[in-house]
Amino acid sequence: MLDGFSTDVLICGAGAAGLTLAIDLARRGVAFRLIDMAEGPFQGSRGKGLQPRSLELFEDLGILDRIFARGGFYPLRRQYSDGGFRDFEMIERREPTPAEPYSRPFMLPQNLTEAVMRERLAEFGQRVEFGRELIGIAQDALGVRARVAAANGEETIRARYLVGADGGRSFVRKAFDIGFPGEAMNVRAVVADLALEGLTRDVWHWWSPTPGTMLTLCPLCGTDLFQLFAPIPMEGDPDLSAGGLTAMISQRTGRRDIIVREVSWCSAYSMNARLADRFQVGRVFLAGDAAHIHPPTGGQGLNTSVQDAYNLGWKLAAVLNGATEKLLGTYEEERRPVAAGVLGLAAKLLAAMGRGEIRRGRDAQEMDLGYPGSTLSLERPARTAGVHAGDRAPDAPCRTAAGHPTRLFNLFQGPHWTLLGYEADREAVPSRTNLRIHCTSAGGDIIDEGGHIRAGYGVRPGDWVLIRPDAYIGAMVCAGEMPALSHYLDDAGLGLVSP
Ligand SMILES: Cc1cc2nc3c(=O)[nH]c(=O)nc-3n(C[C@H](O)[C@H](O)[C@H](O)COP(=O)(O)OP(=O)(O)OC[C@H]3O[C@@H](n4cnc5c(N)ncnc54)[C@H](O)[C@@H]3O)c2cc1C
Numbered sequence: 001m002l003d004g005f006s007t008d009v010l011i012c013g014a015g016a017a018g019l020t021l022a023i024d025l026a027r028r029g030v031a032f033r034l035i036d037m038a039e040g041p042f043q044g045s046r047g048k049g050l051q052p053r054s055l056e057l058f059e060d061l062g063i064l065d066r067i068f069a070r071g072g073f074y075p076l077r078r079q080y081s082d083g084g085f086r087d088f089e090m091i092e093r094r095e096p097t098p099a100e101p102y103s104r105p106f107m108l109p110q111n112l113t114e115a116v117m118r119e120r121l122a123e124f125g126q127r128v129e130f131g132r133e134l135i136g137i138a139q140d141a142l143g144v145r146a147r148v149a150a151a152n153g154e155e156t157i158r159a160r161y162l163v164g165a166d167g168g169r170s171f172v173r174k175a176f177d178i179g180f181p182g183e184a185m186n187v188r189a190v191v192a193d194l195a196l197e198g199l200t201r202d203v204w205h206w207w208s209p210t211p212g213t214m215l216t217l218c219p220l221c222g223t224d225l226f227q228l229f230a231p232i233p234m235e236g237d238p239d240l241s242a243g244g245l246t247a248m249i250s251q252r253t254g255r256r257d258i259i260v261r262e263v264s265w266c267s268a269y270s271m272n273a274r275l276a277d278r279f280q281v282g283r284v285f286l287a288g289d290a291a292h293i294h295p296p297t298g299g300q301g302l303n304t305s306v307q308d309a310y311n312l313g314w315k316l317a318a319v320l321n322g323a324t325e326k327l328l329g330t331y332e333e334e335r336r337p338v339a340a341g342v343l344g345l346a347a348k349l350l351a352a353m354g355r356g357e358i359r360r361g362r363d364a365q366e367m368d369l370g371y372p373g374s375t376l377s378l379e380r381p382a383r384t385a386g387v388h389a390g391d392r393a394p395d396a397p398c399r400t401a402a403g404h405p406t407r408l409f410n411l412f413q414g415p416h417w418t419l420l421g422y423e424a425d426r427e428a429v430p431s432r433t434n435l436r437i438h439c440t441s442a443g444g445d446i447i448d449e450g451g452h453i454r455a456g457y458g459v460r461p462g463d464w465v466l467i468r469p470d471a472y473i474g475a476m477v478c479a480g481e482m483p484a485l486s487h488y489l490d491d492a493g494l495g496l497v498s499p
Contacts, residue, residue, distance in 0.1 A: 004158050005143060005158050005159060005160060006033075006157055006158050006159065007031045007032055007033045007157065007158075007159045007160075008030055008031045008032060008159060008160045008161065008316075008320050009021075009025060009030060009031070009032040009033075009159060009160065009161045009162075009163060009316055009320075010032070010033050010035070010144065010146055010157050010159035010161070010162045010163070011025075011032055011033065011034045011035070011163045011165055012035055012036075012134045012146075012162065012163065012164050012165060012166045012171070012172055013035075013036060013164065013165035013166035013167055013288070013290070014034050014035070014036035014038075014114075014118075014128040014130070014165075015036075015042070015114070015165060015167060015288060015289070015305070016047070016110065016113065016114060016117070016288065016302045016305050016306050017165040017287045017288025017289070017290075017305040017306060017308055017309045018034055018036070018163070018165035018166075018287075018288070018309070019034070019114055019117035019118065019121065019128075020057075020061070020117065020305075020306040020309035020310060020313070021163060021165060021287065021309035021312060021313050022034045022121055022126060022128075023061050023063075023117060023120050023121055023124070024061065024309065024310060024313030024314065024317075024415075025313055025316065025317060026121060026124035026125075026126050027061075027062075027124065027414075027415055028313070028314070028317040028415045029317075030316065030317050030320055032126075033129060033157060033159070034121075034126070034127075034128050034129060035128075035129045035132035035133075035134065035148060036128055036129070036130050036131075036132065037131070037132065037133035037134070038130055038131075039130055039131050040130055041111065041114060041115065041118070041128075041130075042110075042111055042114070043111050043264070043265055044109075044110070044111055044191075044193060044264075044265035044267065045109035045110060045111065045191075045193050045220050045223075045225070045227045045265070046109075046110040046111075046191070046296075046301075046302070047110040047113075047296070047299060047301050047302030047303070048107050048108065048109045048110060048218075048220060048221075048227060048299070049074070049105045049106075049107060049299030049302075049303075050067065050071075050105060050106045050107070050108060050113065050299075050302075050303065051105050051299065051300075051303045051364065051365045051366045051367075052100065052102040052103060052104065052105065052365045052366070052367055053303070053307065053365060053366035053367050053369070053392070054302075054303045054306055054307070054366070055067070055102040055106060056101075056102060056392075056395075056409070056471065057306060057307065057310050057470075057471075059409060059413070060409075060412065060413050060414075060471065061120065062120060062413075063116050063117065063119075063120050066116045066119070066120075067106065067108055067113065067116055068106070070108055070112055070116065070221075070222045071106055071107050071108030071109075071112070071221040071222045072106075072107055072221035072222070073104055073105075073106060073107065073221075074090065074091055074104070074105060074107050074204065075201075075202055075203050075204050075219065076088060076089060076090070076202075076203050076204070077089070077090040077203065077204045077206055078203035078204065078205050078206060079206050079208070080205070080206065080207050080253070081209075087203060090204065091104060091105055092361045092362065094362070098394075098395065098396055098397050098450075098452040098455075098456065099394035099395055099396060099452070099455075099456040100367065100394070100395065101395050101407075101409070105299065105364075105365065107220070107221040107222075108221060108222055109193070109220050109221075109222060109223060109225075109227075110302055112222050112223075113302075131150055131151055132148050132149070132150045132155075133148065133149045133150070134146055134147070134148055134166070134171055134172070135147050135148065135149045135154075135171075136175075137162060137172065137175050137176075137284070139162070139281075139282050139283050139284060142160070143158060143159055143160045143161070143283060144158070144159055144160075144161065144162040144283055144284060145157075145158050146158075146159065146162060160283065160320065161283050161284070161285070161316060161320075162283065162284045162285070163284075163285045163286075163287055163312065163316075164284065164285065164286045164287070164290045165286075165287045165288050165290060165305075165309065166290050167288070167289045167290060168272075168274075168289040168290070168293040170286065170289075170290035170291075172284060172286060172290060173276055173286055173290050173291075176281045176284060178276050178277055178278050178281065178286065179276070179277035180274045180275070180276050180277070181274065181275065181277070182272060182273045182274030182275055182293075182343070183272070183273055183274075184270060184271075184272050185270075185271040185272060185273060185295055186234065187231060187270070187271045187295065188231065188232050188233065188234050188268065188269065188270045188271070189229060189230060189231045189232060189268070189269065189271070190228065190229070190230045190232055190238060190240065190245075190248075190266065190267070190268050191227065191228065191229055191266070191267050191269070191296075192227070192228040192240065192245060192263055192264075192265065192266035192267070193220065193223070193225045193226070193227055193228075193263070193264040193265045193266070194217075194225060194226050194227075194228055194242075194245065194260050194261075194262070194263055194264065195224060195225055195226075195260070195261045195262040195264065196217075196226055196246075196258060196259060196260045196261055197257075197258070197259050197261060198255065198257040198258035198259055199217060199219075199226065199258055201219035201226075202219075203219075204216065204217070204218045204219070205217045205218075207252055207253045209252070211231065212231055212233075213231075213252050214230065214231060214252070215228070215229070215230040215248070215249060215252040215253060216228070216229045216230070217249075217258075225264055228245065228249075230248060230252065232268060234270065238268055240263065240266045240268065241263065242260040242261060242262060242263050243260075245260045245263065245266075246258070246259055246260045271294075271295040271296075272293050272294075272295075273293070273294050273295065273343050274292065274293050274343075275291070275292045275336070275339055275340055275343055276290070276291045276292065276336075278332065279291050279308075279331060279332035279335060279336050280328065280329070280331060280332045285312060285328075285331060287305065287308040287309050287312055288304075288305030288306075288308055288309065289301065289305060291308065291335075291336075291339060292304065292339040292340075292342070292343060294342060294343050295349075297349035297352075299364065300342045300345065300364065300366075303366055304338070304339060304342045304366070307335075307338070307366065307369075308335050308339075310470050311331055311334060311335050311470055312331050312335075313470075314415065314468070314469035314470055315327045315328055315330065315331055316328070317415070318494060318495040319495070321495055322495050322497070323492065323493055323494055323495030324492045324493045324495075326493045327493045327494065327495075330374060330375060330376050333374060333375065334371040334374050334376075337373075338369050338371075341369070342366075342369075345363060345364065349364070367392060368392075369392070370388075370390045370391045370392055370472055371390040371472060372388050372389065372390035372391065373390065374390055376390075376468070376474055377389035377390035377473070377474065377475070378466075378474065378475035378476075378477070378484060378485075378488050379475070379476050379477075380475075380476075380477045380478065380481035380484045380485075381478065381481070383458070383476065385458055386457060386458020386459075387456070387457055387458060387473060387476075388473070388476070389473050389474065389475055389476050390472060390473060391472065391473050392471065392472060392473075393408070393412065393465075393467045393468075393471045393472060393473050394408070394456035394457065395407055395408050395409045395456070396408045396448075396452035396453045396455075396456045396457075397449075397450065397452050398440075398446050398447060398448055398449060398450075398452065398453055399446065399447040399449050400445065400446060400447070401444065401445050401446065401447065403447075406446070408420075408453065408456075409471075411436065411438055411446070412467055412471050415434070415469055416434050416435060416436050416469060417434060417435045417436070417466065417467065417468060417469055417474070417494075417496060418435075418436050418437075418438065418466070418467040419435055419436070419437045419438070419464060419465070419466050419467075420438055420439075420440075420453070420457075420464065420465045420466075420467065421437065421438070421439035421440065421441065421444070421463075421464050422439075422440055422448070422453065422454065422457070422459040422460070422461060422462070422463045422464075422465070423439075423440055423441045423461035423462065424439055424440075424441055424461070424462050424463065424464055424479065425439075425441065426439045426441065426443070426444060428479075428482055429464070429482075429485070429486075429489075430498060431498070431499060432489060432496040432497060432498050432499070433496065433497050433498075433499055434495070434496055435489070435496050440453065457476075459476075460478070461479075462478055462479030462480075463476065463477070463478050463479070464476070464477050464478075464479075464482075464485055466485070466488070466489075474488070475488050
């Protein structure tokens with residue numbers, strides 16, 4: 001590699017955020033290294049709920065089929081009280097629509113989701129370098145110099161960019177003295193993956209005599225295990241052995257027939273809600289838990305982390321391919337407000353759980369998050385209805401010109417931008433690298449049979465919709481605003497050059 005650089009991007013941390021970024025960079029042909037201080041993959045269910053927006057991301061990355069094959073949908077919640085029980089939906093049930101193909105959260109333990117991600121990475125000839133710990137960083141105008149310790153000695157890696165996806169205790173965040181304000185929630189809980197007997201696997205079992213003595217046991221899809229969740233006092237050392245957890249279950253449920261046979265993974269942790277003051281310092285970025293941590297209520301941690309990486313990946317690749325650096329500034333601009341909102345939601349859901357209210361609605365599904373105020377969002381004229389620039393780009397079933405069924409998500413899939421002309425003149429927009437243009441006009445390549453594109457986007461004849469590589473709407477313009485669209489596409493910040 002030129003100029004003494006050994007790689008373009010050094011990713012520190014191979015959790016969900018680091019792995020997502022690695023896959024995204026790999027499919028864009030960007031050189032990177034992915035290091036993790038752990039000796040091997042983390043074995044624990046932790047973030048088991050995959051929100052619909054994450055499922056869309058996984059479809060784009062080419063791993064959704066495998067995720068679906070290994071996990072399952074959430075079962076009903078069974079609430080025990082007064083010697084009886086009541087079953088009910090915990091997650092608001094919605095049917096898929098043409099615009100939103102995945103309408104329900106899906107369950108797969110985080111260690112299995114990450115295993116699928118490592119499998120995908122291997123398909124690109126890449127792997128996690130376990131047993132390598134980042135112990136020092138310095139940066140200059142051209143790149144970073146990272147000191148990495150391994151069993152066989154120390155190595156210095158010179159990279160153009162560093163991404164700290166190194167979790168809540170982030171070394172990278174601390175090394176750059178980035179503030180991490182927020183609050184300790186004064187809630188501590190045991191989370192454990194257990195092999196046990198005495199319970200059916202068809203429902204999520206809940207006992208909640210009082211908030212402090214609640215206990216839940218969730219059958220973990222894709223395994224024979226149950227995930228235990230139980231608040232505990234802030235002080236003291238709970239007995240986390242099989243015998244200790246059997247006793248805790250018996251005490252809180254009144255049942256002596258539930259016996260823990262094995263503790264596969266266990267953690268007693270105190271909940272925090274914190275947001276990093278900055279997500280970027282020069283050539284260094286924070287992603288995932290390194291940038292924000294929240295209580296697990298609502299299943300937001302993993303989902304927000306993978307969305308950070310998805311936002312950053314295409315921008316890093318574009319800048320490494322010649323786009324100007326200002327594009328990277330939009331990472332913090334777009335993701336920090338989203339993380340702040342998610343933090344508020346998780347805290348709200350935690351407070352609601354304390355009151356015994358558990359139902360999760362659409363606000364936890366991350367489908368309505370977007371970047372409407374972003375400097376990357378262009379809308380001409382301003383729209384009064386339907387989706388806006390910055391919103392998630394809806395899916396829509398349609399047909400190819402030859403009549404074969406397809407979907408917009410098939411057209412979006414991959415590392416490119418997509419320009420969609422609704423009954424618009426294809427010749428009006430010159431070709432550019434990394435931009436695919438599709439039109440519904442006569443002589444165009446797609447047919448809006450059923451009108452799902454028109455309905456989903458609220459477009460009129462002559463309108464153009466530009467979809468970013470991360471499936472958000474970059475620009476929406478009418479026919480008369482072609483100069484504004486051309487100006488947007490010509491912006492050196494995007495790197496969409498004419499061939
Ligand atoms: C007990 C528990 C329960 C949770 N439950 C849920 C839940 O129900 N739903 C949910 O959505 N989220 C949950 N979460 C949160 C979720 O697990 C995290 O949000 C998610 O793991 C964040 O992913 P990440 O990749 O940002 O960080 P992590 O998964 O923490 O990965 C960071 C990686 O960086 C590595 N690393 C750290 N420092 C260095 C270094 N100096 N050099 C090299 N490598 C380093 C670590 O070894 C680790 O592999 C839970 C978390 C915990 C701890």
